[in-house]
Amino acid sequence: MSLPFTSRSILRRVASCAAVAAMPLFLGGWLNWLTGPQSTIDVAGPVAKSQLDVFYVTVWVTGIIFVLVGGVLTYATLKYKARNAADEHAPTPPQSHGNPLVELGLIAASVLALVFIAIPTLKAIWYNYDVPAAEKQNALEITATGYQWWFKFEYPSEQIDGVGPLTTANELVIPAGRAVSINLRTTDVIHSFWVPKLAGKVDMIPNRGNHLWLKADTPGYFWGQCAEYCGEDHAVMRFRVIALNAADYATWLANQKAPARSVAAPDAAALAQPISAPYTFKNPGPNAPGWSAAFDADPLASWVKQQHPDANENPVLIAKGRELFTAKTCVTCHAIRGSEGGGAPFAPDLTHIGSRSTIAAGLLENTPQNLHRWITRPHEVKPGNKMYMGVPMGGGSVMNGYMKAEEGRLVPNISVSDDEAPALVAYLLSLK
């Protein structure tokens, strides 16, 4: 009946060896595994900080209980374990049934432990709910709207004549050190607004007026991601938050409020010349990463660099691209304020797309290669995205995208060839 003792000790030795071997992994890992760009531990704002503090309280309280209870459990297991044949066949121990005093004591202790967690929890709930009264006056209001699968950001306090509020997509620029109050809206399904380093998430729910607030302590570049499952491309619905000091923020605002940058078109003769692309495109395939270590080394600096026009930009390509943008019916969806048509609310505003550090909802860095990849093969970057599939307009009608439905089948509608793309890329990148 009983197990051969040799194999038992072998097992135990293997287990403890494995545990020891795993130790450094876990301990060393502790540091490596908690400092990513979306870390909730390495925080950069008061809201995330208050949430982290509560988390630490829970870790301490449950940690201590774990050590205590686990210790007793280990002790009991080791002490009372049957180790040999004699133990196995020992007479039964006393058949005791319990001890109410011990029980009551432990219940009281548990309640006490929970009180320790509950107090900071309650405090933080109210703190997180809204911008503190003292900062309300100075707070910046933003409206963030989730779409399948990208984010729109509007600045209600920054109205543009005849257009409405300043609107950007996928990159939210905020002033550092100032409270930002964000209205969370969606027009289709539930999304969730999450920039871990700045604040915990709050969902964007249809027919619900949610809001959150956050503040970045210092200028910085932050990663965010949709945190509620919202359909096929949920995994690649990302965004960025860029916090700037007051002066930079003002400059940025002024630039964004201005209409799209227009590069003077060369004469007709120059336009007729065939121009080779300034880069050679290599298709990296579906799901290929769109980020670079160089960018990540100092993302804020990289972002700043992106604000300025490229010295070698080619007006001929740009002009061609501008034509293509209309010819390919991109204008039916995308607004480029001050030049082509008004666009539509369900596609990202591209007025200053060239100044963004990412495209396709924070998924790819805004480089010529990536832009090329996105506008020629959106479905490889983001299968099923609405630019490719078309945007449903309710009531069964669809605004056609790269594909359109015909007799129940999807057939190509727009296609951007590898030869045409460089012009569009140049144009889009010129929109600083």
Next chain:
Amino acid sequence: MEASSPAAHAGTETHSAPKRSWLFTRPTAKTGLVSWLTTVDHKKIGLLYGISALFFFLVGGFEALLIRIQLAVPNNTFISHQTYNEMFTMHATTMIFLAVMPLSAAFFNYIMPLQIGARDVAFPRLNGFAFWVFLVGAIILNIGWFVKSGAPDAGWFGYAPLTNKAYSDQFSGDMSTDLWIMGLQILGVSSVIGSLNFIVTIINMRAPGMTMMRLPVFTWMTLFTAFLIILSFPAITIALVELMMDRSFNTNFFEAAAGGLPILWQHLFWIFGHPEVYILILPAMGIISEILPTFSRKPLFGYPIIVFSGATIGFLGFGVWSHHMFTTGMGSVATAAFSLMTMAIAVPTGVKIFNWIGTLWGGHLQMRTPMMFALGFVWMFMFGGFSGIMHSAAPADAQQQDSYFVVAHFHYVLIGGSVFGLLAGIHYWFPLIFGRKVSEFWGKLSFWLIFIGFNVTFFPMHFLGLNGMPRRTAVYDGNMGWNDANLVATIGAFILAIGIVVYFAVMIRTYFKGEMVSIDPWDARTLEWSLPTPPPEHNYDVLPTVHARDAYWYEKTHKAEIAKEHAEHAKTESAHGGIHMPSQSWFPLLAAVGLLIGAILFVNHLFLWAIIGGGIFVLAVYFWAAEGPGGYHVHLDGDDSHGHDKH
């Protein structure tokens, strides 16, 4: 199996008078396919549940492995986004509704009536029906794999409005969500029917002397689980009805443009969903509460308090649902209220942990495989409970919700808790059910593989969550600091898979070739162990009379007294005409088939045709009622003097 049992060689004789229409001829096969299709024996039904559940556990695990392979490295292209989404939806739905719940139901069916000294459940045919309906639901849920629309892909809690036609059905006739709705609805029917049956059985079918406070803890937990099921499933039933109305009849429940409130779905779902997680854990806790005393050779410490805390957990479980919705902007007061209520649940749960430790304390612990799984349960469940407490602090949860931290939490409680408990139970009761015992070496090997694999898989996920990795993401970028932990988790999942494969291989081998055991191999404490292995169809030759909480332990320590009592009772019982057993029936199966046909037609939006299925169902139920319970008497060979009486 029945044939090999020593006592079951018995004369049988039908009850009712001769002239019965062929329609109502009761099937009598005791072996072979028909015996399984028409069975009303709670033990056979339990085995049916168990085998289906284990099959679906493998399917769900297979889906999990695909998930882990996809996530092993960043930007993987192993499966598409769409397939990945189907995978986690079906993985969760399968594991929860088709693996853990029915596996618990298997134990309820097989063990609970034995523990209370009953010959069967209160409504034997209804019991069979519950199983067949479960199978129908399982089939409906999984049809998606084989048809064009694909498997359901809206996540296991199917948040509106992603399930609305506009989003799930954009460009092609997509019925995967209809399948999901119908499948869950039918599974709900099965669970509620089964649970009503268990409630009546436990309240009403106890052996003489089996007072409520002498019920084995597993039976108590069965009772609580059954209550949780009948009281929580109506909420999801309503939610699913509303969704079904939206999809099939264009109503507006979750249509935001028409004033619909998608958040209402969340409330209705979690009013069901949180009690559901206790539905998943309480049976495992019951099993653990049987195993620890047996292998500590001591009664359960603080029995009344364990029972009471089970009830408290169940009751409080109805008041915490919104802790799954801390990020939905409920407002401070609501958030705070649900936060505190959730924390309160730690108290009764802690009480259980303390009492289990109290049970070990001062005992003689015999480290058999079931005991290993049970101890593993206590550790892992406690660990998972602590991350639950971290979630319950709403501000902290704002960072954890929908991140891998949640994934870590619930796999600790679901696998480290429910699954460990159920695997322990399989080991524990295997000798009773099959008369053979699993080899300790292989049993323990599978335990350590599972235990280590499990921790290697899910422990790193805490870090992933804290490091900002959202759940339900098919791909992630390599610059987020998530690569190592994901790879480790995937490796762990494969260790875990090997452990599971070993576990199953050992079980199968034991079934055919394992060491034979006789009555009561563990020196256990509850009534079911007084039975020969495998138990005969009628369970008890003589209904036991219960004198103490650990009834069988008492019998073993008071042998003479009990023997006398048995002899007396045997006499009276055979004077009453032998042992009454319910007859088998085709109609439960037939009714379920009607349901299957109707459901399939309905999800294809052939509403009028679906009435055919409904018709078959109603007809079957009608014949079911008309044929009556029937029944026959078993006369044990032992007391021939009373012979085959005329009735």
Next chain:
Amino acid sequence: MSTHAASDAIDHHTDHTTTTGIPNKKLFMWAFLASDCMFFGTLISTHLIYRLHQTPNSPDPKKLFSMDLTLFATFVLLISSLFVALAVNASQKGSVKSVRSLLLGTIVFGLTFLSCQVFEYGNFLAEGLTPSSSMFGTTFFTLTGTHGCHVAIGVLWLTLMYIRTFKPADERPWVLRSLGHLVVFAAVAVASVTIVVSAAHAVEEHGFTAGALAHAGQHNLVLIAVALVGYAILYCLGRTRKAVDFSQANAIDIESLGLYWHFIDIVWIVIFTVVYLLEFL
């Protein structure tokens, strides 16, 4: 579970074969009703939540609801409830005859209630309120429709129980005849309800005049014929003189049915107040 012949004094409140003395079926029904409380609780909550936050285009229920009709339906259901309570009482005394007539009475009133509902739905649809026209339509139809389905199931159960009381005491084949009984019953019920509803519509339009009734009658000649023939058949089927297999021992079946029926009635009491009356404030 005991199948021994009914002894002369059956105690209808205790079943000595069960541990608690509560008959299994009764316990089952009460547990089921506890579950049904959650069912209707969440459903009614849904309706109230959407009433709490009406959309701007929400119709005014006060203008749609007819207090007379609802009140009538409520009384009808109340009487049916009384009938079923009396049927339980009668069955416990073993008087099969009064059980039958009381069941029939319950069925008639149950059908009348359903007719009222059909009538009401017809009016609402005519006014443009459909399940998809507005949130009010959505929740109203779903809630009352679900309740109506429960009533319909109850009527079906009552009918089967009624037919069950004709089961012969000997084991003569009876199932096919009973099925025939059921089919005729269903046909008669549907025909009668249709006739009554159309008559009601006619009366509503043209006032309570002979002309209106005749008009309605003309339109439903076939149905009236079906109903009349059906009634005749039902009358014949209901004239069994032979001994039947229905006795005090079956009282628990009637009682279970009664519990279900009463509960539906009580749910209606709640609906009547929170869905209808509150709108009139």
Next chain:
Amino acid sequence: MSAPSPALSSGHDAPQESKFHLLVQMAMILAVMTGMEVVLVYLPLAKWIIITGLMTLLVIKFIIGIFLFMHLKWDKLFCTVLFLIGLILAGGTSAALLALFNDHDSVPLTSKDLSAITAVQTVKAV
């Protein structure tokens, strides 16, 4: 377990007869109460009084229904407890749901009164 109580079989037939009358009377009381409800709605009273009145009547009707029509009064206490578990949970859940949706954070964007509420808030803020 439970010994057959002698009281049960003796007190058997007489109450059956009176039960008939009791049930009929109860039905009449219920009918009268329903009538009262309808009248109440049209009375020129404060809203909260009417609602309290309606709810009281509702509860009384409910209790008559379950205790008399549904025999709970004569059945074992356990049946009452069993049903009350469901009833209380359902009542509590409904109350909690209504409270949650009544909160001003939960006013939907499509709500008729949303404009009114925002107006109030702006007034307060000023």
